[in-house]
Amino acid sequence: CDSQERFTSVAAEWPGSVHDSRIWRRSPVRDIISRYDGAACLLGDSGYGISPWLITPFKPPQTDIQRRFNRVHAKERVVIERVFGQLKKRFPILGNCVRLSLDRVPKVIVTCTVLHNVAKHLRDPLNFEDDANEDGCNEDEGGEEVFENQATKQRGEQKRNEMLGFI
Template identity: 25%
Template sequence: MAIPIAILDCDLLLHGRGSKILDRFDLDSVSDNFLLTNFGFPRDFILYLVDLLREALCRRTQRSRAISPEVQVLAALGFYTSGSFQTSMGDTIGISQASMSRCVSNVTRALVEKAPQFITFNREPSFEEFERVAGFPGVLGVLDCVQVAIKAPNSEDSTYVNKKGFHSVACQLVCDARGLLLSTETHWPGGLEDTIVLERSAVHKHLQDNKEGWLLGDGRYPLRKWLMTPVERPESPAEFQYNLAHVATHEIVDRTFRAIQTRFRCLDGTKGYLQYSPEKSSSILLACCVLHNISLQSGLDAWTLERTEPLEQPKILDQKPEDRDSEAEELRKQIIHKHFS
């Protein structure tokens, strides 16, 4: 009896039953160098990731010719690390571009579900690790807001046009001294000011009543008891030393995001932009951040790229007198006097 073509998987039509497709791809049949070159990670990490996501991926592929979790993970890693759905990537593991897209969606959703497990403030503060960087005391984490380019939404929504004139999603990051992400919020429209993103964020709510330690933020942010910023116009040697230590420590978050962009080239705006809706782009960005933390906790290097060009100087926030926090200003003076005089 003839089988209606409509029910056949596109991979079967493209490759036939005899090729290495779907659940037939064997990780043991390829070299470590092959995996690193094509998927950006070593074998042990890929196997760990497959086990971590297996249940979620099997749940999403309840069909007679379901693509195996191994192939789904390889397809997603191939996209994240190359930013491409090119046929050559699908050919590498024996699936079509359409199936590549489904795999990326499945793995992205599975990783986003894991975000609360791998990205959390609920760990011991690393005050000593931060202080070893440049002598800045009491640092809970370093804060920044970065932009990831996306295609223009279908609607005439200008909220995604950032100050540099391109469409983006804004991602607010907090990381520790090792580059481990403590907080990642990827769903903000790129047109929002960094201060507004912070005010609306979970970090703001989490640290409002914090009694020990502070974040470091650059001059775009307001000075608060839980958020130390540089001195706007330093005059004394101690204030200059404070600013130098602040910049050296705060740069950790910039290096961390540059490392994420380098490893996950789908986020590298110099190579193009994410060809998805803001919602899906935000999910892909969060999935890559989760992968960054998983890889770091698995013993892989956090920073794969050292900065070669000078830091872009942020625009200093012009605060009104009524918005200034006198208690925070007094606390900063105490820090400067005690640690940098």
């Protein structure tokens, strides 16, 4: 993702059990950025191997400057974790109980990331009163419908209707 909390690359075709470093090794992004031999770089966690184009934290840090570097590194990397949280909050279908056939899941993931980027571009606020439950599966329990205003409700319905074409 970028500093504007938008996804810049999505690899949705891999099962969740595949380690991130394996996906990275086979990533077209890695192939492209490695051609610049460090002129551009990404930040990775300590589960990745360090390279000129993928900077990981010191493991373990030995000096104060290394510890400070690791703090700055972690502060910058937290952006992607926050963006994943926003994505799951915006699209509860991405929780732990996706009820779709496996061949449709990658398309749904990519669709949700594209719609997330559109929402970011339009500065659509992400402040839902009711968060999804821990596993991301909200069962419809009925009750009174709650929304901020009519325009917000209509935008939500429009997004939901647009997503129907991809499911």
